Amino acid sequence: MKNVQKQKxxxxxxxxxxxxxxxxxxxxxxxxxxxxxxxxxxxxVPPILNRGIQPATFPKALLVIIIVMTLLIYYLATKNPWxxxxxxxxSFFLTLSSFVIFVVVSxxxxxxxAISALSIFVSYCWGEKRLFYLLLVGIIxxxxxxxxxxxxxxxxxxxxxxxxxxxS
Amino acid sequence: xxxLLLMLAPLFSSKLLLVLFFGTLFGLILGVLxxxxxxxxxxxILPFTxxxxxxxxIVLLTSIYCAGTYGGAITAVLINTPGTPAAAATCLxxxxxxxxxxxxxxxxxxxxxxxAGGIFSVVILVFFAPILAxxxxxxxxxxxxxxxxxGLTMLASIGEGSPIKNLIAGAFGIxxxxxxxxxxxxxxxxxxxxxxxxxxxxxxxxxxxxxxMSEMLTQxxxxxQVFNRIALKAIKLPSKDDYKxxxxxxxxxxxxxxxxxxLPAEGGTVASLIGYSEAKRFSKNPEEFGKGSIExxxxxxxxxxxxxxGAMVPTLALGIPGSATTAVILTGLIIHGVRPGPDLFRxxxxxxxxxFGAMLIxxxxxxxxxFFGAKIFARITLVPNKILWPMIFAVSVCGTYSLNxxxxxxxxxxxxxxxxxxxxxxxxxxxxxxxxxxLGELVEGTLRQSxxxxxxxxxxxxxxxxxxxxxxxxxxxLAFPLIRSRKLKKNYD
Numbered sequence: 001m002k003n004v005q006k007q008k009x010x011x012x013x014x015x016x017x018x019x020x021x022x023x024x025x026x027x028x029x030x031x032x033x034x035x036x037x038x039x040x041x042x043x044x045v046p047p048i049l050n051r052g053i054q055p056a057t058f059p060k061a062l063l064v065i066i067i068v069m070t071l072l073i074y075y076l077a078t079k080n081p082w083x084x085x086x087x088x089x090x091s092f093f094l095t096l097s098s099f100v101i102f103v104v105v106s107x108x109x110x111x112x113x114a115i116s117a118l119s120i121f122v123s124y125c126w127g128e129k130r131l132f133y134l135l136l137v138g139i140i141x142x143x144x145x146x147x148x149x150x151x152x153x154x155x156x157x158x159x160x161x162x163x164x165x166x167x168s
Numbered sequence: 169x170x171x172l173l174l175m176l177a178p179l180f181s182s183k184l185l186l187v188l189f190f191g192t193l194f195g196l197i198l199g200v201l202x203x204x205x206x207x208x209x210x211x212x213i214l215p216f217t218x219x220x221x222x223x224x225x226i227v228l229l230t231s232i233y234c235a236g237t238y239g240g241a242i243t244a245v246l247i248n249t250p251g252t253p254a255a256a257a258t259c260l261x262x263x264x265x266x267x268x269x270x271x272x273x274x275x276x277x278x279x280x281x282x283x284a285g286g287i288f289s290v291v292i293l294v295f296f297a298p299i300l301a302x303x304x305x306x307x308x309x310x311x312x313x314x315x316x317x318x319g320l321t322m323l324a325s326i327g328e329g330s331p332i333k334n335l336i337a338g339a340f341g342i343x344x345x346x347x348x349x350x351x352x353x354x355x356x357x358x359x360x361x362x363x364x365x366x367x368x369x370x371x372x373x374x375x376x377x378x379x380x381m382s383e384m385l386t387q388x389x390x391x392x393q394v395f396n397r398i399a400l401k402a403i404k405l406p407s408k409d410d411y412k413x414x415x416x417x418x419x420x421x422x423x424x425x426x427x428x429x430x431l432p433a434e435g436g437t438v439a440s441l442i443g444y445s446e447a448k449r450f451s452k453n454p455e456e457f458g459k460g461s462i463e464x465x466x467x468x469x470x471x472x473x474x475x476x477x478g479a480m481v482p483t484l485a486l487g488i489p490g491s492a493t494t495a496v497i498l499t500g501l502i503i504h505g506v507r508p509g510p511d512l513f514r515x516x517x518x519x520x521x522x523x524f525g526a527m528l529i530x531x532x533x534x535x536x537x538x539f540f541g542a543k544i545f546a547r548i549t550l551v552p553n554k555i556l557w558p559m560i561f562a563v564s565v566c567g568t569y570s571l572n573x574x575x576x577x578x579x580x581x582x583x584x585x586x587x588x589x590x591x592x593x594x595x596x597x598x599x600x601x602x603x604x605x606x607l608g609e610l611v612e613g614t615l616r617q618s619x620x621x622x623x624x625x626x627x628x629x630x631x632x633x634x635x636x637x638x639x640x641x642x643x644x645x646l647a648f649p650l651i652r653s654r655k656l657k658k659n660y661d
Contacts, residue, residue, distance in 0.1 A: 119558035126554035
């Protein structure tokens with residue numbers, strides 16, 4: 001409890017644009033406004049075909065509700081600040097970047113190569129240095145998963161340098 | 169009598185028994201592993217259920233739900249880390265009792281009270297779900313709209329965390345459901361020219377992303393965490409004295425858990441906290457709570473397992489999920505083409521009572537597995553995260569891809585994983601997003617159809633007694649956190 005109070009006090013001492021509540025609220029509002037603008041580009045149903053409300057009305061109302069409630073949480077947070085979150089460790093950023101690598105490799109090279117690469121990378125970054133276990137998570141397990149999905153569920157995976165060899 | 173026979177049907181089907189066996193075993197393993205639990209596990213298994221018939225698929229998911237909720241207690245008692253959020257209150261007395269060298273007694277009480285709570289809640293489910301379904305025959309579009317709004321406000325009000333943040337998350341979930349072609353006019357909304365989005369965003373990429381992938385990112389911040397595991401010799405059935413001390417607590421918590429479960433909220437988590445605090449309030453020895461009280465364990469565990477059957481009541485009778493895991497089960501029903509609601513009770517009683525029976529059997533099965541296998545299940549916690557999570561990633565990716573054979577679904581899953589991580593970091597629960605996504609079509613559809621019926625007159629909603637009752641209940645639900653915080657402040661002053 002004391003720790004939370006301390007973290008809250010630490011947050012209050014920061015300039016407002018560095019506080020989590022400001023940055024989080026700002027991001028939500030900016031995204032909501034962008035989406036709200038998008039709703040004005042939706043096609044409009046001619047009055048003769050329109051039953052009830054226009055397709056854009058419901059999302060517009062939701063976005064306005066989100067913006068109003070976000071302003072409310074920001075207002076409440078000025079009175080009762082959020083606690084400062086601990087800085088994210090290096091392992092988090094490495095895991096996050098592995099997601100990006102996964103998307104790039106699965107799109108350009110091969111879906112299963114991407115799974116293998118991510119598994120080995122994440123396992124290594126999280127502290128696994130033993131070769132057998134790296135091979136287990138990066139090669140043996142993905143092969144088991146591939147065989148399971150391919151033979152039991154009858155799934156066809158997207159083409160790529162490894163899957164093409166298997167399918168040919 | 170016919171319904172009772174239908175409930176026993178899973179016992180006479182070798183396929184269903186096998187599904188129950190594996191579901192319970194899998195649920196226990198998921199419950200034991202911190203960070204996984206029945207919701208994430210259910211989401212992971214969802215794509216695989218496509219190969220099963222609807223009854224087997226839902227039996228698998230419900231057995232995972234029942235066993236997973238109990239499984240969290242094993243980790244709570246032995247390593248002071250709840251395997252599932254619903255077992256958080258079990259840590260308070262389970263771990264101190266285990267530290268005193270009575271881990272077997274603590275787990276024995278957790279097993280017995282979980283089973284008792286689970287069975288009690290199935291009885292509630294069997295009796296109340298048909299009554300609620302019967303009431304739902306009176307519901308038209310405006311009533312369903314008001315009910316869905318009530319569900320969302322209840323979730324915001326008694327769910328975990330800030331009510332306003334929960335409401336934002338719920339509204340965001342409904343917003344996701346609007347992506348794709350408008351179901352009434354076929355006009356594209358938020359598709360940004362991407363063809364794959366015209367069909368909308370699927371449940372599975374969002375569910376797997378928000379639960380499994382966001383948890384993987386959370387685990388990446390905890391890689392240096394060390395657990396102190398207490399050795400377990402053997403699980404012990406509670407003594408006569410323990411039963412004498414706790415039977416009232418078990419019964420009370422079972423009632424509380426079933427009631428909380430029926431309300432649309434975070435089911436077992438809230439139920440166990442209330443069950444625990446009520447056990448303390450009624451106890452003759454409240455000073456023992458937090459130091460290894462056997463009543464504390466019974467109160468929390470009976471309540472969280474009783475919430476399982478309770479949460480299934482609105483899920484099956486109205487199509488409104490009572491908890492995060494029942495939201496996954498509801499997704500399972502929808503993707504198998506089963507529409508929950510009163511018609512389901514009239515047209516497919518064999519299906520429904522099959523589920524009820526399977527839940528009852530699952531409670532007995534996890535008692536047996538827990539009693540004889542707790543020691544083995546406890547060892548599962550020794551699997552290091554650096555091995556476990558890359559494997560979960562491989563299964564998540566393939567499972568998500570398998571549903572529509574779409575790589576875009578995999579990317580959506582990763583996007584929601586990152587989003588879910590940051591939501592949780594800043595105190596936004598991800599459960600309302602899922603429930604909002606599931607209820608989104610119902611909310612928008614019933615609103616628009618009601619407005620057609622009312623010729624655009626919004627005030628007509630308030631002329632319908634049932635709808636008006638739900639709106640008043642929604643207002644009470646929204647005001648409840650305010651009243652609660654004022655009362656707490658007053659007590660504190």
